[in-house]
Structure formats: C-alpha cells, structure tokens
Amino acid sequence: MTETQKIVIIGGVAAGPKICAKLLRTKDFNCKIDLYTEEDMISYSACGLPYFIEGLIEDVNRLIVRTPQQFEEKGANIHLNKRCTKILPQEHKIVIADTKTGIIQEVEYDKLAITTGARPIVPPIQNLHLQNIFTVRKIKDGIEIRNKIREENTKKAVIVGGGYIGIELLEAFYKNGLEVVLIERDEHILSIFDPEISDMIKDEIVKMSQGKVNILTSEAVIAFEGDDRVQRVITSKGNIIETDIAVIATGVTPNTEIAAAAGIELGVSNAIRVNNRMQTSIKDIYAAGDCTENYHLVSKNYCWIPLGSTANKEGRCAAINIAGQYDAFPGVLGSAVTRYDGLSISLTGLTETEARKFGFDVVSSVMTKKDKAGYMPGAENITIKLVVDKRLKKILGAQAFGNGDADKRVNTVASAIMADQTLDNFLHTDMTYAPPFSTAVDPLISAALLISNQIYK
Amino acid sequence: MTETQKIVIIGGVAAGPKICAKLLRTKDFNCKIDLYTEEDMISYSACGLPYFIEGLIEDVNRLIVRTPQQFEEKGANIHLNKRCTKILPQEHKIVIADTKTGIIQEVEYDKLAITTGARPIVPPIQNLHLQNIFTVRKIKDGIEIRNKIREENTKKAVIVGGGYIGIELLEAFYKNGLEVVLIERDEHILSIFDPEISDMIKDEIVKMSQGKVNILTSEAVIAFEGDDRVQRVITSKGNIIETDIAVIATGVTPNTEIAAAAGIELGVSNAIRVNNRMQTSIKDIYAAGDCTENYHLVSKNYCWIPLGSTANKEGRCAAINIAGQYDAFPGVLGSAVTRYDGLSISLTGLTETEARKFGFDVVSSVMTKKDKAGYMPGAENITIKLVVDKRLKKILGAQAFGNGDADKRVNTVASAIMADQTLDNFLHTDMTYAPPFSTAVDPLISAALLISNQIYK
Numbered sequence: 001m002t003e004t005q006k007i008v009i010i011g012g013v014a015a016g017p018k019i020c021a022k023l024l025r026t027k028d029f030n031c032k033i034d035l036y037t038e039e040d041m042i043s044y045s046a047c048g049l050p051y052f053i054e055g056l057i058e059d060v061n062r063l064i065v066r067t068p069q070q071f072e073e074k075g076a077n078i079h080l081n082k083r084c085t086k087i088l089p090q091e092h093k094i095v096i097a098d099t100k101t102g103i104i105q106e107v108e109y110d111k112l113a114i115t116t117g118a119r120p121i122v123p124p125i126q127n128l129h130l131q132n133i134f135t136v137r138k139i140k141d142g143i144e145i146r147n148k149i150r151e152e153n154t155k156k157a158v159i160v161g162g163g164y165i166g167i168e169l170l171e172a173f174y175k176n177g178l179e180v181v182l183i184e185r186d187e188h189i190l191s192i193f194d195p196e197i198s199d200m201i202k203d204e205i206v207k208m209s210q211g212k213v214n215i216l217t218s219e220a221v222i223a224f225e226g227d228d229r230v231q232r233v234i235t236s237k238g239n240i241i242e243t244d245i246a247v248i249a250t251g252v253t254p255n256t257e258i259a260a261a262a263g264i265e266l267g268v269s270n271a272i273r274v275n276n277r278m279q280t281s282i283k284d285i286y287a288a289g290d291c292t293e294n295y296h297l298v299s300k301n302y303c304w305i306p307l308g309s310t311a312n313k314e315g316r317c318a319a320i321n322i323a324g325q326y327d328a329f330p331g332v333l334g335s336a337v338t339r340y341d342g343l344s345i346s347l348t349g350l351t352e353t354e355a356r357k358f359g360f361d362v363v364s365s366v367m368t369k370k371d372k373a374g375y376m377p378g379a380e381n382i383t384i385k386l387v388v389d390k391r392l393k394k395i396l397g398a399q400a401f402g403n404g405d406a407d408k409r410v411n412t413v414a415s416a417i418m419a420d421q422t423l424d425n426f427l428h429t430d431m432t433y434a435p436p437f438s439t440a441v442d443p444l445i446s447a448a449l450l451i452s453n454q455i456y457k
Numbered sequence: 458m459t460e461t462q463k464i465v466i467i468g469g470v471a472a473g474p475k476i477c478a479k480l481l482r483t484k485d486f487n488c489k490i491d492l493y494t495e496e497d498m499i500s501y502s503a504c505g506l507p508y509f510i511e512g513l514i515e516d517v518n519r520l521i522v523r524t525p526q527q528f529e530e531k532g533a534n535i536h537l538n539k540r541c542t543k544i545l546p547q548e549h550k551i552v553i554a555d556t557k558t559g560i561i562q563e564v565e566y567d568k569l570a571i572t573t574g575a576r577p578i579v580p581p582i583q584n585l586h587l588q589n590i591f592t593v594r595k596i597k598d599g600i601e602i603r604n605k606i607r608e609e610n611t612k613k614a615v616i617v618g619g620g621y622i623g624i625e626l627l628e629a630f631y632k633n634g635l636e637v638v639l640i641e642r643d644e645h646i647l648s649i650f651d652p653e654i655s656d657m658i659k660d661e662i663v664k665m666s667q668g669k670v671n672i673l674t675s676e677a678v679i680a681f682e683g684d685d686r687v688q689r690v691i692t693s694k695g696n697i698i699e700t701d702i703a704v705i706a707t708g709v710t711p712n713t714e715i716a717a718a719a720g721i722e723l724g725v726s727n728a729i730r731v732n733n734r735m736q737t738s739i740k741d742i743y744a745a746g747d748c749t750e751n752y753h754l755v756s757k758n759y760c761w762i763p764l765g766s767t768a769n770k771e772g773r774c775a776a777i778n779i780a781g782q783y784d785a786f787p788g789v790l791g792s793a794v795t796r797y798d799g800l801s802i803s804l805t806g807l808t809e810t811e812a813r814k815f816g817f818d819v820v821s822s823v824m825t826k827k828d829k830a831g832y833m834p835g836a837e838n839i840t841i842k843l844v845v846d847k848r849l850k851k852i853l854g855a856q857a858f859g860n861g862d863a864d865k866r867v868n869t870v871a872s873a874i875m876a877d878q879t880l881d882n883f884l885h886t887d888m889t890y891a892p893p894f895s896t897a898v899d900p901l902i903s904a905a906l907l908i909s910n911q912i913y914k
Contacts, residue, residue: 045892373504419877432792434793
C-alpha cells in the first residue's frame with residue numbers, strides 16, 4: 001500500500017467535484033481528499049439556472065448533482081464557505097479564509113487541483129448599485145432572478161449581452177410573459193457564429209416572439225437609472241428603455257488571480273495554462289474546468305472556451321493523473337448548443353471567420369432543408385453551414401440552427417472533425433434514414449455535397 | 458459537343474429517378490434519357506408507406522418525390538407500365554413489354570442502369586390466396602391496407618415478421634386501435650440487433666402498448682384460414698389466432714433475375730455485384746439501389762443491406778460515372794433507424810454477434826442513461842450498446858434505443874466509424890452540451906468510458 005496522499009481541491013462547481021468523485025472511485029490509490037469552496041454548496045449544474053429561472057424546474061435542489069453529504073459518506077472532506085486566498089507552492093500549502101468568521105488556516109497538500117471556475121464580467125455601467133440588477137452564475141442569483149420575475153409588477157426586462165446566457169434568459173423571460181429588450185454591444189448577437197448565421201438566428205428569434213422581444217445590436221448600455229431600483233436603461237445611442245429588472249450577461253473571466261500570484265503560468269484570456277495531463281507549470285499543481293485554457297484541435301492554437309462538458313472531461317483527466325496513472329486530454333472543438341424556445345442553435349469547430357483568421361483556404365456552404373421527410377408531421381427546417389479547407393479537404397466546422405433536429409447533426413460533424421475526417425469521405429457517411437428521423441439524403445450530406453460541387457467544379 | 462448518349466434506366470422508385478435527376482443536372486453531358494418502370498408511378502418514398510397507413514399522411518401523393526411530368530419537363534422520357542424482360546448486352550439493347558397491352562419492343566442503349574429494386578419474400582404459408590392478406594412494397598399496397606384497417610369490422614391484425622417493416626406496421630395498426638399479434642419465426646424480433654438488445658426492445662414495445670400488442674417469437678405462421686377472407690392464422694406451435702387482416706413482412710429479395718439471365722455477376726443474396734463506380738461485370742451496364750450488393754466498411758465483406766439512403770448515394774455515384782466523370786462509393790455501415798410510437802430504434806456498424814463472426818476481438822458495453830439533464834422536462838432514457846475491437850481499439854458498431862434522442866447519437870458513432878476512429882480518441886469527442894439537449898457527459902461518452910475502463914483495467 002502506498003502512503004496516503006493529501007489531495008486538496010479548490011473550487012466546487014463542476015471540475016472540482018468531478019476530480020473528487022473520480023478519485024473516490026479509483027482503486028489502489030490511498031488518499032485523503034479535502035475540497036474547499038467559497039460557496040455554500042457544491043456540485044451543481046450552473047447551466048441549468050436559466051431553466052430554473054424559466055420555471056421548467058421547480059425545486060432548485062434538482063440542479064445539485066451530488067450533495068456535500070454524499071461526498072463525505074464516500075470519504076471526502078467538503079469545506080463550504082472557505083475561500084482560498086493564497087497558494088504556497090514551495091511549502092506545498094494553501095491559505096484558506098473562512099468567509100463567515102474570517103479565520104485563516106493553512107492546509108498542506110501533496111497534490112493540488114485548482115478548479116476555481118469563472119465569474120461574470122460586469123462592464124463599467126453607471127449605477128450598478130441599483131436594486132434588481134443581476135448577473136447569473138450562482139444558485140442564489142437564479143433564485144433571486146426567478147423570484148423577481150414572478151412578482152406582479154415585473155413586466156419589463158432588459159438583458160445586457162447576446163451570448164448563450166443572454167439568449168437562454170431571453171427564453172426564460174419571454175416564456176414568463178415579460179416584454180424583453182436584449183442589448184448587444186457587438187454588431188451581432190451570438191458573435192461566436194458567422195455574422196450571416198447570427199443575423200438569421202436573430203431574425204428567427206424576433207419572428208418567433210410576436211412583438212414581445214426586441215434585440216438591439218451595435219448598442220451598449222452606458223447607465224442604469226432609477227430610485228433605489230433600476231427603472232431605466234440608457235444606451236450609447238441615446239435610447240432610454242424602461243425596465244423592471246436588468247440582467248448582465250456580458251461574458252465571464254477566469255478566477256485565476258491566486259494561481260497567477262503563486263507564479264503559475266497563465267495563457268489566453270488569463271486562463272491557467274495546462275499540459276494534456278492537466279498539469280500546470282508548477283509541480284504537483286493541476287487545474288481543470290472553466291479556469292483553464294484549452295487547446296483547439298482544429299486551429300491548433302490555444303483558446304479559452306469555458307464549458308461544462310469540457311470541465312467534466314478535464315476533471316476526469318486530472319483525477320487519473322493525480323492518482324499516478326496516465327490520461328491525456330487532447331483538446332476541444334468548441335462544440336456548444338443553446339436554444340431559444342423551440343429553436344436549437346449549435347456549432348462545432350471553426351466558423352468561416354475564424355478559419356480565415358487562422359489561414360485556412362476556406363470554402364463553405366449554407367443550406368436550409370427539412371430535418372425529416374417533408375411529408376411527416378413535425379418536419380421542420382434546419383439551416384446548416386459547413387466550413388471546409390479546400391486544399392486539405394478537411395472539415396473545419398459546422399454551425400446549425402432551426403426548429404428541427406439541428407444540434408445532434410452538429411455532433412455528427414464534431415465526431416468527424418475529431419477523427420480528422422476528409423470531406424470526400426464524410427459525404428459518403430452512412431447515416432440512418434427513416435421518414436420520422438431524416439431525409440433520404442440527410443441535410444448534412446446535402447451540405448457536404450454542396451461544398452464538394454464547389455471544389456470539384 | 459460530344460455525341461448524344463442513349464441512357465436507359467430500368468426501375469423507377471429511388472435509385473433510378475436519382476440517376477435520372479442527377480444526369481439532367483449534369484452540364485456538358487449530352488444525353489437522351491429513357492426510364493422504364495413496370496409500375497404506374499415513379500420516384501416515391503416506399504419508406505413512408507407505414508406512416509401513410511397509420512394516417513399521419515393523408516394524401517398518398519405526398520409520398521411522391523417527383524412526378525413523371527416533372528422529369529419530362531426537364532427532358533427525360535418516363536415510360537410507365539413497361540417491364541424490362543431481357544437485357545441483350547452484346548447488342549446494347551433491352552426488351553420491354555407493355556404490362557397492359559403485352560406489346561414487345563426493343564430499346565437501344567449506350568449506357569444501361571439497372572435499378573430494379575427488391576420485392577417482398579412470401580414464405581410458403583397455406584391459403585395465401587385468401588382476401589385481406591397483404592405485403593407492403595408499392596403505393597397500391599399501402600392504399601389497400603389503409604382502407605382495410607379503417608373499415609369498421611377490422612379490429613384484429615396479424616403481422617408476419619418482426620423486422621423494420623413489421624415494427625412500423627405494428628405502430629400503424631396499434632395507433633389505429635387494432636389488437637395486433639406480431640409473429641416472428643426467429644428467436645428474436647429485429648434480429649439485426651444483438652439478442653439482448655432485441656429482447657429489451659421487445660419488452661419495451663409490449664410495455665408501451667397496454668395489452669393491445671402481443672409479440673410471439675420462435676413461432677412461424679404455417680397457414681391462413683377463412684371463408685374467402687382471412688379469419689384465422691395457424692402457427693407452428695399450434696396456436697390459432699383470429700384476425701381480420703394479415704400482413705406479411707418477412708423480408709425482401711432483389712429483383713435481379715433479368716440481370717442474372719444476361720450474365721451479369723451476382724453476389725451476396727443474389728444482389729448485383731458492382732465495383733465502387735457502380736459498374737456491373739458487363740461493360741456499359743451499371744446498377745444501383747436495392748438490387749445491388751454492398752461492401753461493408755467495417756467487416757470488409759460483401760453484404761446486402763437494401764436501404765433508401767444507400768440507394769440515393771449509389772444513384773448519384775452511378776450518374777456521375779455514366780456521365781463520364783469519376784465518383785466512387787466506398788460502401789456502407791448498415792446504419793438504420795426505425796421507431797415504435799415514441800421509441801427510436803437505431804444501429805450502425807457491426808453488432809457484437811456479427812463482430813465475433815468476422816473475427817474481431819470484441820469488447821462491448823450496454824448502458825442506460827437520460828438523453829438530457831435529468832432535471833429537464835422531457836428527459837428520457839436511452840440505452841446504448843457500443844462494440845469495440847480490443848486490440849485495434851477501433852469502434853465497430855453501436856446500437857441504441859429509447860424514448861429519448863437515440864438515433865442521432867448513432868449517427869455520431871457512424872461518423873466516427875466512417876473515419877476509422879479509435880476508442881481512445883472518440884471518448885474525448887467534444888460534443889455539444891446544454892441541459893435541454895444532453896448530459897454534461899453525453900451518454901455516448903459514458904458508453905465509451907465504460908469500454909475504456911474494461912480495456913485498461
């Protein structure tokens with residue numbers, strides 16, 4: 001039996017609990033696990049908050065994957081309301097402050113895992129102190145927003161930011177009968193999509209919302225106004241928008257200040273640089289989840305794409321390596337999905353814009369087609385954009401949206417990209433067909449054929 | 458300008474019309490196209506017939522992809538009710554008989570495409586001449602069955618055969634309020650799945666059907682009985698089952714007699730052997746669709762898996778090569794999907810049974826998991842079986858079923874197999890995640906991890 005290893009984990013949302021759970025399941029690894037979080041709960045689905053706000057989930061506890069008790073029963077020590085203030089790599093120690101009592105303690109580790117996640121960026125808007133202005137990251141944010149939109153006199157809402165969270169809140173607010181204005185500083189909402197795709201999505205959202213939703217682009221919020229609580233939003237174009245609630249969803253930034261202070265190397269967007277075993281630049285310190293940088297398998301560049309699915313994979317990889325075994329996490333494709341009401345919105349790999357930036361010889365196609373046989377009830381349009389390198393004949397990325405089954409088709413492309421598939425081979429992929437599920441020539445194959453026709457003509 | 462080529466196509470359901478349509482779109486290819494079919498319509502979705510029978514599609518014309526008129530307007534000649542009785546390869550001619558007048562004619566070709574499809578196999582059951590006994594292949598079959606099940610005194614049905622068509626008819630009949638007995642000669646329904654998966658699907662179907670559906674296995678139908686019309690079905694176990702209608706769906710056989718008579722080489726199941734340009738063993742004769750053999754990309758063996766999606770791909774490939782350009786169709790994975798009510802049933806690649814038969818060193822996993830975050834409304838179970846070769850670490854196949862989103866996940870695996878993906882790489886595939894669409898660790902990844910744990914432990 002090996003000597004007991006002291007494993008310390010800081011951060012408790014996704015990657016941290018994953019490391020903890022995986023280590024607890026690892027046989028022949030003798031360890032004592034201590035997980036510290038500044039929050040009062042751990043292991044919850046932050047991605048589920050918009051659906052809790054919407055009211056699709058009644059009990060917030062359903063968002064909790066595992067309770068501290070469940071971890072403790074298996075032998076881990078979970079420390080709530082404890083913030084890590086300092087890492088001392090030379091001494092293999094961290095400093096912990098109790099967020100309630102302020103009491104400081106030092107904790108020794110043999111291996112340390114940093115899983116401190118990310119936090120919302122709040123732009124410099126005037127009067128942020130007013131009531132009824134929120135960000136969405138933690139469970140308590142979700143509870144407060146949900147309570148607020150259910151109050152009788154909450155009729156109007158402003159969402160600042162048109163990324164995934166902004167769109168998901170838009171659904172939640174629209175479905176709760178609010179009139180909503182979403183304000184995006186950039187020229188396009190969902191700016192990780194190509195501009196023409198973003199614009200099609202925007203038009204579709206507005207069309208679906210029967211006048212209850214307004215989306216402003218190229219417009220920034222410069223001030224909130226009101227007595228005590230927010231009543232008006234002032235934009236860079238001088239618009240004055242009345243509102244009863246405002247939510248800021250303008251992106252996130254990694255919680256890496258204590259890592260940086262300890263001398264750990266940071267990368268893109270100040271996320272922690274890790275190798276493919278999730279090891280940081282300092283011995284015996286690992287990192288995983290939203291606080292870490294990612295390697296992009298298509299661009300072959302570093303990026304920062306914080307996502308719950310990646311956090312889980314990285315957490316597993318970190319745990320295996322912490323336990324002295326070997327695992328490598330190769331990197332990401334940036335695959336993501338969201339929805340607005342019935343509209344699925346999804347992408348993987350590089351957009352055309354990104355692909356050109358990285359120097360690929362791009363050819364692309366955009367195609368709208370029914371997701372199943374046109375004569376079947378429930379057949380709906382999906383629009384697919386495929387991006388291919390003309391010389392390499394490699395698939396670089398896919399974007400899809402529609403009321404039909406768009407997201408799983410993006411996964412079919414993700415699977416191809418992951419295997420470095422060529423266009424020529426991909427377009428012969430034997431996909432399942434039956435009238436309730438697809439067309440005889442699947443929309444993905446049609447999109448690939450369109451590109452093939454461009455290349456070979 | 459090249460000399461006008463005389464292109465003759467025999468067969469009009471899927472591959473034939475596809476060849477015709479693709480040739481009509483081909484620039485710089487000067488041709489006269491004549492398509493002959495013994496039926497009175499062309500270019501229809503035979504796969505849609507069960508849904509027409511069910512009543513999901515009211516107008517049978519919606520199953521028609523393109524009418525003869527649409528083809529004729531573009532310049533092709535469509536000849537209905539004309540059966541090809543002989544191919545004369547030496548003379549580059551075929552013999553055509555008018556099915557109504559019996560008049561015989563000879564037709565010259567420069568290039569011939571055989572797309573004669575397949576027809577139902579009818580086992581030697583006694584009293585097949587009785588009324589209300591059907592097979593399902595052509596539009597008229599669909600109309601007759603639909604009319605029959607809508608008659609007031611049609612209350613009970615027997616389906617002979619538990620393959621895809623049998624299951625689809627089961628849905629159609631069950632949804633129309635009939636009491637149905639499905640009788641399968643083999644030990645398992647859907648015998649292209651592994652036995653334990655077939656059995657789980659069977660149990661699920663029976664459970665969903667509230668006593669209205671009975672499935673008998675290891676039992677053959679030996680006789681129909683009744684006065685004029687079928688009233689009873691007698692089985693090999695001596696069961697006597699009362700019924701008002703019987704449908705035989707015991708499989709199909711390729712229509713290749715005239716090809717064989719002309720000396721064209723046949724392969725597995727008497728399907729026409731073609732190379733990857735869809736050329737038969739005789740010069741200037743091509744074949745595509747259900748009448749042709751397939752190359753299986755995983756087993757590296759020839760097989761016969763007649764499917765509409767493959768017919769479309771082969772038709773396209775044949776047309777390009779007929780037009781003097783180059784295209785290759787690499788082969789199939791046997792991907793297929795069907796459903797029973799809300800239950801999706803899907804597979805790709807090899808089952809464990811097949812993989813062992815072909816000599817792979819098989820490891821497999823079966824796993825049931827929610828298709829989306831468990832707290833989301835509409836989250837449903839899916840069961841996935843993955844089959845992997847332990848030494849090659851190659852993914853060989855996947856089977857999936859469930860009320861959740863099973864079929865598109867099978868396509869994600871199909872895409873990986875098509876690219877010769879390894880298990881080690883596949884389990885890091887960056888799949889999209891959001892609570893309404895999947896779990897943070899997608900069921901496919903979970904299934905792959907299960908196998909990885911078996912291999913590396």
